[in-house]
Amino acid sequence: MNVxxxxxxxxxxxxxxxxxxxxxxxxxxxxxxGGCAAITACDCxxxxxxxxxxxxxxxxxxxxxxxxxxxxFGKIMEPYLYPxxxxxxxxxxxxxxxxxxxxxxRADLKLSGWSGENNFYDSQKIICRQIDAGYxxxxxxxxxxxxxLQDYVWHWFILNGYEIRGEKFFVKAVSYGxxxxxxxxxxWDTGFQRKGGLILFEI
Numbered sequence: 001m002n003v004x005x006x007x008x009x010x011x012x013x014x015x016x017x018x019x020x021x022x023x024x025x026x027x028x029x030x031x032x033x034g035g036c037a038a039i040t041a042c043d044c045x046x047x048x049x050x051x052x053x054x055x056x057x058x059x060x061x062x063x064x065x066x067x068x069x070x071x072x073f074g075k076i077m078e079p080y081l082y083p084x085x086x087x088x089x090x091x092x093x094x095x096x097x098x099x100x101x102x103x104x105x106r107a108d109l110k111l112s113g114w115s116g117e118n119n120f121y122d123s124q125k126i127i128c129r130q131i132d133a134g135y136x137x138x139x140x141x142x143x144x145x146x147x148x149l150q151d152y153v154w155h156w157f158i159l160n161g162y163e164i165r166g167e168k169f170f171v172k173a174v175s176y177g178x179x180x181x182x183x184x185x186x187x188w189d190t191g192f193q194r195k196g197g198l199i200l201f202e203i
Contacts, residue, residue: 006161015177034083116195145191
């Protein structure tokens, strides 16, 4: 059985969503090095205003999202999910920070966490349920044993698609301005005791 579901997203120039690398290492070092959580929150805010009509989440031109406006938006989001020495390394920090942003904008969007300690099969079901409902999922990976995933270590990114290929389950990860498909079993099994997890949405 093959099943594939991808959510829409948005481009900023040639970039699939925003990028923390757009921030200067000299003037915005924190966002450049540790702004991945804020970037996923920015992308999700734009997504929910663009595709679900939740107003007040993105304060600029939604029809023409420019890199300059996105950089300004990231600075608005930064105080809520500010880069810190250890990063936004717990789901609770993300839930608190993004939750305050949504509350300040009176957005009817609920957040909850899904621990990386949950097993593969339950996590696969929750991903399918969320994406089938039209909700992207911010995902946190901390340490990982797989060398090919080093760009996603200690990193927040967005899951916005899944594909069932026979016995295997793949997810589409949005980060660094691109969408990449990963074998979810490999992604979820980090090989380390301390886990990240997923952020779930509900309207």
